[in-house]
Amino acid sequence: MEERFFLYDDTVATKTRFVSFLGENERHDLALLYSDRHYGKTIVLDMQSNKFAIIGPDDLNEQGYLEHAFSMSEENAEELRSFLFELI
Template identity: 35%
Template sequence: MNQFERLYDEHENVKVRFVGFTTEHTRYDFGIVYTNLFFGKPLVVCMQTGRSTLLDPKDLEDPEHLQHAFKIENHLQAEDLCEFLKITLPSTTFHTQYE
């Protein structure tokens, strides 16, 4: 049964933040997983749809990126989400994972 080549198998105690909020247009419920893996980028999970993505501050400069990642139909809703995440996610420099 050597059909799988294991790339990584890490165990880590992580900090998770659950946040729900509303805007004029919609309600959001997210889980944000802060980990040292994935170049230190937080894993943002939409609790309503199960969609997730790794985000860094540069990703938040492009609302279309969030619109695509979370399948948001309205561009204004994506802009609202970007604004919220800009004040919620850390603006740290990420490290290289594979050295």
């Protein structure tokens, strides 16, 4: 069997925060992973939809970013955006 070639194989310390909130239309169950990777951005996992995105303050200001990343309506994305501004 051929030996596998890894581009990288690192173990890093992370801080994980589990947070849930109820919006006007839906519940959001999130896991936020903080590490020194991804240029200081946070990995946000939506445990309801099994989707994730690497998000920083600049991404929250980008129109349509959350809507696309989490396949959600503009209204639900605005609730999530407002909430994440407090955490990221």
